[in-house]
Amino acid sequence: MIEPFSLPLASPLDTAAGAITERQGFLLRTRDGLGEATPLSGWTESREKCRDALETADAALPDWQAALDACRGRPAARHAVALAHLDAASRAEREPLYRFLADDDSWVESVPVNATVGDDSVESTVASAREAVASGFDCVKVKVGARAVADDVERLRAVRAAVGADVELRADANAAWSADEANYAFDELAGDVSYVEQPLAKSDLDGHAALREHDVGVALDETLTEYGVREVLAADAADAVVLKPMALGGLDRAREVALTAREAGVAAVVTTTVDAVVARTAAVHLAASLPGAPACGLATASLLDADLAPDPAPVGDGEVSVPQDPGNLPGEVRP
Structure with missing residues:
Protein backbone atom coordinates (compact mmCIF):
# COMPACT_ATOMS: atom_id res chain seq x y z
CA MET A 1 0.00 0.00 0.00
CA ILE A 2 1.27 3.46 -0.94
CA GLU A 3 0.34 6.39 1.29
CA PRO A 4 1.30 9.97 0.39
CA PHE A 5 2.29 12.53 3.02
CA SER A 6 3.32 16.17 3.23
CA LEU A 7 5.22 17.68 6.16
CA PRO A 8 5.97 21.41 6.57
CA LEU A 9 9.31 22.54 7.93
CA ALA A 10 9.32 24.52 11.14
CA SER A 11 11.01 27.30 9.17
CA PRO A 12 12.58 27.40 5.69
CA LEU A 13 16.03 25.81 5.48
CA ASP A 14 18.10 28.12 3.29
CA THR A 15 20.79 26.43 1.21
CA ALA A 16 22.83 27.35 -1.86
CA ALA A 17 20.36 25.27 -3.88
CA GLY A 18 17.37 27.25 -2.55
CA ALA A 19 15.06 27.15 0.44
CA ILE A 20 13.39 23.91 1.54
CA THR A 21 9.95 24.59 3.02
CA GLU A 22 8.25 21.17 3.10
CA ARG A 23 8.91 17.48 2.50
CA GLN A 24 6.50 15.44 0.43
CA GLY A 25 6.79 11.71 0.06
CA PHE A 26 5.22 8.28 0.33
CA LEU A 27 5.04 5.44 2.80
CA LEU A 28 5.25 1.94 1.36
CA ARG A 29 3.38 -0.38 3.71
CA THR A 30 3.86 -4.10 3.09
CA ARG A 31 2.59 -7.05 5.07
CA ASP A 32 5.53 -7.04 7.50
CA GLY A 33 7.57 -3.92 6.76
CA LEU A 34 7.42 -0.17 6.27
CA GLY A 35 9.46 2.00 3.91
CA GLU A 36 9.65 5.71 3.10
CA ALA A 37 10.34 7.50 -0.16
CA THR A 38 10.87 11.25 0.18
CA PRO A 39 12.19 12.60 -3.14
CA LEU A 40 14.26 15.79 -3.20
CA SER A 41 14.70 17.90 -6.31
CA GLY A 42 18.25 17.77 -7.63
CA TRP A 43 19.02 14.60 -5.70
CA THR A 44 16.46 11.99 -6.68
CA GLU A 45 13.68 11.39 -9.15
CA SER A 46 10.61 13.62 -9.16
CA ARG A 47 7.66 12.91 -6.88
CA GLU A 48 5.61 11.74 -9.88
CA LYS A 49 8.28 9.32 -11.12
CA CYS A 50 8.75 8.08 -7.57
CA ARG A 51 5.07 7.27 -7.21
CA ASP A 52 4.99 5.49 -10.59
CA ALA A 53 7.94 3.30 -9.56
CA LEU A 54 6.39 2.55 -6.18
CA GLU A 55 3.11 1.50 -7.77
CA THR A 56 4.95 -0.93 -10.05
CA ALA A 57 7.02 -2.21 -7.13
CA ASP A 58 3.97 -2.64 -4.91
CA ALA A 59 2.26 -4.68 -7.61
CA ALA A 60 5.32 -6.96 -7.81
CA LEU A 61 5.34 -7.82 -4.11
CA PRO A 62 5.93 -10.22 -2.41
CA ASP A 63 8.69 -10.74 -4.98
CA TRP A 64 11.22 -8.38 -3.38
CA GLN A 65 13.75 -8.65 -6.20
CA ALA A 66 11.13 -7.74 -8.78
CA ALA A 67 10.04 -4.84 -6.60
CA LEU A 68 13.60 -3.55 -6.35
CA ASP A 69 14.10 -3.98 -10.09
CA ALA A 70 11.00 -1.84 -10.69
CA CYS A 71 12.83 1.06 -9.01
CA ARG A 72 15.88 1.07 -11.28
CA GLY A 73 16.99 4.69 -11.72
CA ARG A 74 14.55 5.85 -9.02
CA PRO A 75 16.62 6.09 -5.82
CA ALA A 76 13.91 7.40 -3.49
CA ALA A 77 11.48 4.69 -4.57
CA ARG A 78 14.18 2.03 -4.21
CA HIS A 79 14.96 3.37 -0.73
CA ALA A 80 11.37 2.71 0.32
CA VAL A 81 11.33 -0.84 -1.07
CA ALA A 82 14.74 -1.75 0.35
CA LEU A 83 13.82 -0.32 3.76
CA ALA A 84 10.49 -2.17 3.88
CA HIS A 85 12.37 -5.39 3.07
CA LEU A 86 15.02 -4.80 5.74
CA ASP A 87 12.39 -3.79 8.27
CA ALA A 88 10.44 -7.00 7.65
CA ALA A 89 13.57 -9.17 7.74
CA SER A 90 14.91 -7.67 10.98
CA ARG A 91 11.49 -8.00 12.63
CA ALA A 92 11.40 -11.66 11.61
CA GLU A 93 14.79 -12.12 13.30
CA ARG A 94 13.55 -10.10 16.31
CA GLU A 95 16.56 -7.81 16.05
CA PRO A 96 16.86 -4.03 15.91
CA LEU A 97 17.67 -2.99 12.37
CA TYR A 98 21.20 -1.80 13.17
CA ARG A 99 22.21 -5.19 14.55
CA PHE A 100 20.63 -6.92 11.59
Whole structure:
Protein backbone atom coordinates (compact mmCIF):
# COMPACT_ATOMS: atom_id res chain seq x y z
CA MET A 1 0.00 0.00 0.00
CA ILE A 2 1.27 3.46 -0.94
CA GLU A 3 0.34 6.39 1.29
CA PRO A 4 1.30 9.97 0.39
CA PHE A 5 2.29 12.53 3.02
CA SER A 6 3.32 16.17 3.23
CA LEU A 7 5.22 17.68 6.16
CA PRO A 8 5.97 21.41 6.57
CA LEU A 9 9.31 22.54 7.93
CA ALA A 10 9.32 24.52 11.14
CA SER A 11 11.01 27.30 9.17
CA PRO A 12 12.58 27.40 5.69
CA LEU A 13 16.03 25.81 5.48
CA ASP A 14 18.10 28.12 3.29
CA THR A 15 20.79 26.43 1.21
CA ALA A 16 22.83 27.35 -1.86
CA ALA A 17 20.36 25.27 -3.88
CA GLY A 18 17.37 27.25 -2.55
CA ALA A 19 15.06 27.15 0.44
CA ILE A 20 13.39 23.91 1.54
CA THR A 21 9.95 24.59 3.02
CA GLU A 22 8.25 21.17 3.10
CA ARG A 23 8.91 17.48 2.50
CA GLN A 24 6.50 15.44 0.43
CA GLY A 25 6.79 11.71 0.06
CA PHE A 26 5.22 8.28 0.33
CA LEU A 27 5.04 5.44 2.80
CA LEU A 28 5.25 1.94 1.36
CA ARG A 29 3.38 -0.38 3.71
CA THR A 30 3.86 -4.10 3.09
CA ARG A 31 2.59 -7.05 5.07
CA ASP A 32 5.53 -7.04 7.50
CA GLY A 33 7.57 -3.92 6.76
CA LEU A 34 7.42 -0.17 6.27
CA GLY A 35 9.46 2.00 3.91
CA GLU A 36 9.65 5.71 3.10
CA ALA A 37 10.34 7.50 -0.16
CA THR A 38 10.87 11.25 0.18
CA PRO A 39 12.19 12.60 -3.14
CA LEU A 40 14.26 15.79 -3.20
CA SER A 41 14.70 17.90 -6.31
CA GLY A 42 18.25 17.77 -7.63
CA TRP A 43 19.02 14.60 -5.70
CA THR A 44 16.46 11.99 -6.68
CA GLU A 45 13.68 11.39 -9.15
CA SER A 46 10.61 13.62 -9.16
CA ARG A 47 7.66 12.91 -6.88
CA GLU A 48 5.61 11.74 -9.88
CA LYS A 49 8.28 9.32 -11.12
CA CYS A 50 8.75 8.08 -7.57
CA ARG A 51 5.07 7.27 -7.21
CA ASP A 52 4.99 5.49 -10.59
CA ALA A 53 7.94 3.30 -9.56
CA LEU A 54 6.39 2.55 -6.18
CA GLU A 55 3.11 1.50 -7.77
CA THR A 56 4.95 -0.93 -10.05
CA ALA A 57 7.02 -2.21 -7.13
CA ASP A 58 3.97 -2.64 -4.91
CA ALA A 59 2.26 -4.68 -7.61
CA ALA A 60 5.32 -6.96 -7.81
CA LEU A 61 5.34 -7.82 -4.11
CA PRO A 62 5.93 -10.22 -2.41
CA ASP A 63 8.69 -10.74 -4.98
CA TRP A 64 11.22 -8.38 -3.38
CA GLN A 65 13.75 -8.65 -6.20
CA ALA A 66 11.13 -7.74 -8.78
CA ALA A 67 10.04 -4.84 -6.60
CA LEU A 68 13.60 -3.55 -6.35
CA ASP A 69 14.10 -3.98 -10.09
CA ALA A 70 11.00 -1.84 -10.69
CA CYS A 71 12.83 1.06 -9.01
CA ARG A 72 15.88 1.07 -11.28
CA GLY A 73 16.99 4.69 -11.72
CA ARG A 74 14.55 5.85 -9.02
CA PRO A 75 16.62 6.09 -5.82
CA ALA A 76 13.91 7.40 -3.49
CA ALA A 77 11.48 4.69 -4.57
CA ARG A 78 14.18 2.03 -4.21
CA HIS A 79 14.96 3.37 -0.73
CA ALA A 80 11.37 2.71 0.32
CA VAL A 81 11.33 -0.84 -1.07
CA ALA A 82 14.74 -1.75 0.35
CA LEU A 83 13.82 -0.32 3.76
CA ALA A 84 10.49 -2.17 3.88
CA HIS A 85 12.37 -5.39 3.07
CA LEU A 86 15.02 -4.80 5.74
CA ASP A 87 12.39 -3.79 8.27
CA ALA A 88 10.44 -7.00 7.65
CA ALA A 89 13.57 -9.17 7.74
CA SER A 90 14.91 -7.67 10.98
CA ARG A 91 11.49 -8.00 12.63
CA ALA A 92 11.40 -11.66 11.61
CA GLU A 93 14.79 -12.12 13.30
CA ARG A 94 13.55 -10.10 16.31
CA GLU A 95 16.56 -7.81 16.05
CA PRO A 96 16.86 -4.03 15.91
CA LEU A 97 17.67 -2.99 12.37
CA TYR A 98 21.20 -1.80 13.17
CA ARG A 99 22.21 -5.19 14.55
CA PHE A 100 20.63 -6.92 11.59
CA LEU A 101 22.63 -4.70 9.23
CA ALA A 102 25.96 -5.30 10.99
CA ASP A 103 27.92 -8.32 9.84
CA ASP A 104 28.99 -9.19 13.38
CA ASP A 105 28.89 -7.62 16.84
CA SER A 106 30.51 -4.45 15.49
CA TRP A 107 27.88 -1.82 16.26
CA VAL A 108 27.13 0.96 18.73
CA GLU A 109 23.98 1.93 20.63
CA SER A 110 24.39 5.69 20.27
CA VAL A 111 25.61 7.87 17.41
CA PRO A 112 27.28 11.31 17.64
CA VAL A 113 25.51 13.91 15.51
CA ASN A 114 26.16 17.41 14.24
CA ALA A 115 23.89 20.43 14.41
CA THR A 116 22.95 22.05 11.10
CA VAL A 117 22.79 25.84 10.80
CA GLY A 118 21.16 27.34 7.71
CA ASP A 119 22.41 30.22 5.62
CA ASP A 120 21.72 33.50 7.42
CA SER A 121 23.35 36.69 8.61
CA VAL A 122 26.51 36.64 10.69
CA GLU A 123 24.55 37.46 13.85
CA SER A 124 21.87 34.80 13.28
CA THR A 125 24.43 32.17 12.28
CA VAL A 126 26.46 32.81 15.42
CA ALA A 127 23.35 32.76 17.61
CA SER A 128 22.23 29.40 16.15
CA ALA A 129 25.69 27.89 16.56
CA ARG A 130 25.92 29.06 20.18
CA GLU A 131 22.50 27.60 20.90
CA ALA A 132 23.54 24.26 19.40
CA VAL A 133 26.71 24.09 21.49
CA ALA A 134 24.81 25.06 24.63
CA SER A 135 22.43 22.15 24.03
CA GLY A 136 25.30 19.65 23.84
CA PHE A 137 26.52 19.53 20.24
CA ASP A 138 30.27 19.47 19.74
CA CYS A 139 30.03 19.54 15.94
CA VAL A 140 28.27 22.24 13.91
CA LYS A 141 27.71 22.32 10.15
CA VAL A 142 27.00 25.70 8.55
CA LYS A 143 25.31 26.07 5.17
CA VAL A 144 27.27 28.35 2.82
CA GLY A 145 27.31 29.22 -0.87
CA ALA A 146 24.19 31.39 -1.20
CA ARG A 147 26.13 34.64 -0.81
CA ALA A 148 29.56 36.04 -1.67
CA VAL A 149 32.33 33.72 -0.59
CA ALA A 150 33.97 36.49 1.47
CA ASP A 151 30.74 36.86 3.42
CA ASP A 152 30.69 33.13 4.12
CA VAL A 153 34.28 33.27 5.33
CA GLU A 154 33.26 36.07 7.70
CA ARG A 155 30.32 34.00 8.98
CA LEU A 156 32.46 30.93 9.62
CA ARG A 157 35.21 32.90 11.36
CA ALA A 158 32.59 34.50 13.58
CA VAL A 159 31.20 31.09 14.49
CA ARG A 160 34.66 29.77 15.30
CA ALA A 161 35.32 32.74 17.56
CA ALA A 162 31.96 32.25 19.26
CA VAL A 163 32.08 28.51 19.91
CA GLY A 164 35.77 28.11 20.71
CA ALA A 165 38.43 25.72 19.52
CA ASP A 166 36.96 22.50 20.93
CA VAL A 167 33.89 22.42 18.67
CA GLU A 168 34.27 20.85 15.23
CA LEU A 169 33.09 23.25 12.52
CA ARG A 170 32.04 22.09 9.05
CA ALA A 171 30.70 23.97 6.05
CA ASP A 172 28.37 22.77 3.30
CA ALA A 173 28.52 24.64 -0.02
CA ASN A 174 26.14 22.41 -1.99
CA ALA A 175 28.39 22.68 -5.07
CA ALA A 176 27.98 26.48 -5.24
CA TRP A 177 31.61 27.63 -5.50
CA SER A 178 33.90 28.07 -8.47
CA ALA A 179 37.46 26.80 -8.24
CA ASP A 180 38.75 30.32 -7.48
CA GLU A 181 36.14 30.83 -4.76
CA ALA A 182 36.88 27.46 -3.20
CA ASN A 183 40.64 28.06 -3.19
CA TYR A 184 40.10 31.44 -1.54
CA ALA A 185 37.80 29.96 1.10
CA PHE A 186 40.12 27.04 1.82
CA ASP A 187 43.08 29.39 2.24
CA GLU A 188 41.12 31.68 4.58
CA LEU A 189 39.52 28.91 6.66
CA ALA A 190 42.55 26.73 7.39
CA GLY A 191 42.50 25.93 11.09
CA ASP A 192 38.87 26.98 11.49
CA VAL A 193 36.93 24.39 9.46
CA SER A 194 37.53 20.63 9.50
CA TYR A 195 36.03 20.08 6.05
CA VAL A 196 33.87 21.69 3.39
CA GLU A 197 31.12 19.52 2.00
CA GLN A 198 30.76 19.58 -1.79
CA PRO A 199 32.58 22.85 -2.51
CA LEU A 200 32.56 22.40 -6.32
CA ALA A 201 30.24 21.03 -8.97
CA LYS A 202 29.46 17.35 -8.49
CA SER A 203 31.19 16.40 -11.75
CA ASP A 204 34.52 18.05 -10.86
CA LEU A 205 36.59 15.18 -9.46
CA ASP A 206 39.91 16.72 -10.46
CA GLY A 207 39.02 20.04 -8.87
CA HIS A 208 38.11 18.38 -5.59
CA ALA A 209 41.33 16.36 -5.65
CA ALA A 210 43.32 19.58 -6.11
CA LEU A 211 41.56 21.24 -3.16
CA ARG A 212 42.90 18.52 -0.87
CA GLU A 213 46.31 20.22 -1.06
CA HIS A 214 44.93 22.77 1.42
CA ASP A 215 44.66 22.29 5.18
CA VAL A 216 40.87 21.95 5.00
CA GLY A 217 39.30 18.60 4.21
CA VAL A 218 37.01 17.84 1.27
CA ALA A 219 33.80 15.90 1.82
CA LEU A 220 31.85 14.73 -1.22
CA ASP A 221 28.08 14.40 -1.20
CA GLU A 222 26.35 15.25 -4.50
CA THR A 223 29.32 13.74 -6.35
CA LEU A 224 28.31 10.28 -5.12
CA THR A 225 25.15 10.53 -7.23
CA GLU A 226 27.27 11.37 -10.30
CA TYR A 227 30.08 8.83 -9.83
CA GLY A 228 30.44 5.61 -7.92
CA VAL A 229 32.46 5.64 -4.73
CA ARG A 230 35.25 3.67 -6.41
CA GLU A 231 35.70 6.46 -8.98
CA VAL A 232 35.85 9.02 -6.18
CA LEU A 233 38.47 6.97 -4.36
CA ALA A 234 40.49 6.34 -7.53
CA ALA A 235 40.60 10.10 -8.14
CA ASP A 236 41.80 10.69 -4.55
CA ALA A 237 39.14 13.39 -4.41
CA ALA A 238 37.78 13.15 -0.85
CA ASP A 239 38.73 13.03 2.80
CA ALA A 240 35.17 12.02 3.64
CA VAL A 241 32.03 10.88 1.85
CA VAL A 242 28.60 12.04 2.99
CA LEU A 243 25.96 9.35 2.57
CA LYS A 244 22.29 10.16 2.03
CA PRO A 245 20.52 6.78 1.87
CA MET A 246 17.51 8.37 0.13
CA ALA A 247 19.71 9.69 -2.69
CA LEU A 248 21.84 6.55 -2.94
CA GLY A 249 18.85 4.22 -3.27
CA GLY A 250 18.63 2.59 0.15
CA LEU A 251 20.41 1.55 3.33
CA ASP A 252 21.97 -1.46 1.63
CA ARG A 253 23.64 0.66 -1.03
CA ALA A 254 24.67 3.37 1.44
CA ARG A 255 26.25 0.80 3.75
CA GLU A 256 28.20 -0.70 0.86
CA VAL A 257 29.53 2.75 -0.05
CA ALA A 258 30.50 3.38 3.58
CA LEU A 259 32.39 0.12 3.93
CA THR A 260 34.23 0.67 0.63
CA ALA A 261 35.25 4.18 1.66
CA ARG A 262 36.35 3.16 5.14
CA GLU A 263 38.49 0.35 3.75
CA ALA A 264 40.33 3.02 1.73
CA GLY A 265 40.81 5.22 4.80
CA VAL A 266 38.09 7.73 3.85
CA ALA A 267 35.58 8.67 6.53
CA ALA A 268 31.87 7.96 5.98
CA VAL A 269 29.28 10.38 7.41
CA VAL A 270 25.62 9.32 7.36
CA THR A 271 23.05 12.08 6.92
CA THR A 272 19.48 12.61 5.73
CA THR A 273 17.65 14.66 3.13
CA VAL A 274 15.42 16.10 5.88
CA ASP A 275 13.34 12.93 5.85
CA ALA A 276 10.32 11.89 7.87
CA VAL A 277 10.66 9.66 10.92
CA VAL A 278 10.72 6.33 9.04
CA ALA A 279 13.71 7.13 6.83
CA ARG A 280 15.43 9.27 9.46
CA THR A 281 15.34 6.46 12.01
CA ALA A 282 16.62 4.03 9.39
CA ALA A 283 19.60 6.34 8.81
CA VAL A 284 20.29 6.23 12.56
CA HIS A 285 20.34 2.43 12.40
CA LEU A 286 22.73 2.59 9.45
CA ALA A 287 25.13 4.87 11.32
CA ALA A 288 24.96 2.60 14.39
CA SER A 289 26.01 -0.35 12.22
CA LEU A 290 29.20 1.59 11.35
CA PRO A 291 30.98 2.10 14.69
CA GLY A 292 33.59 4.82 14.84
CA ALA A 293 31.79 7.07 12.36
CA PRO A 294 32.30 10.83 12.72
CA ALA A 295 29.40 12.99 13.88
CA CYS A 296 26.54 12.33 11.48
CA GLY A 297 23.84 14.60 10.05
CA LEU A 298 20.91 12.91 11.76
CA ALA A 299 19.66 15.67 14.06
CA THR A 300 17.03 16.84 11.59
CA ALA A 301 13.74 16.00 13.34
CA SER A 302 13.55 19.51 14.78
CA LEU A 303 13.54 20.96 11.27
CA LEU A 304 10.05 19.52 10.72
CA ASP A 305 6.95 21.23 12.09
CA ALA A 306 5.11 17.87 12.15
CA ASP A 307 6.01 14.22 11.62
CA LEU A 308 4.41 10.85 10.95
CA ALA A 309 5.05 9.43 14.44
CA PRO A 310 6.85 10.31 17.67
CA ASP A 311 10.62 10.34 17.27
CA PRO A 312 12.07 7.10 18.72
CA ALA A 313 15.64 8.40 18.45
CA PRO A 314 15.75 11.87 20.04
CA VAL A 315 18.93 13.89 20.28
CA GLY A 316 20.51 14.44 23.69
CA ASP A 317 23.89 16.04 24.41
CA GLY A 318 24.92 15.75 20.77
CA GLU A 319 24.10 12.05 20.43
CA VAL A 320 21.21 9.91 19.22
CA SER A 321 20.26 6.74 21.09
CA VAL A 322 19.34 3.91 18.72
CA PRO A 323 15.90 2.26 19.15
CA GLN A 324 16.15 -1.25 20.57
CA ASP A 325 12.84 -2.69 19.32
CA PRO A 326 12.90 -5.27 16.51
CA GLY A 327 12.91 -3.70 13.06
CA ASN A 328 13.31 -0.04 12.23
CA LEU A 329 10.98 1.77 14.63
CA PRO A 330 8.18 0.88 17.01
CA GLY A 331 4.59 2.05 17.12
CA GLU A 332 2.05 3.25 14.61
CA VAL A 333 3.05 5.48 11.69
CA ARG A 334 0.30 7.42 9.96
CA PRO A 335 0.44 10.13 7.25
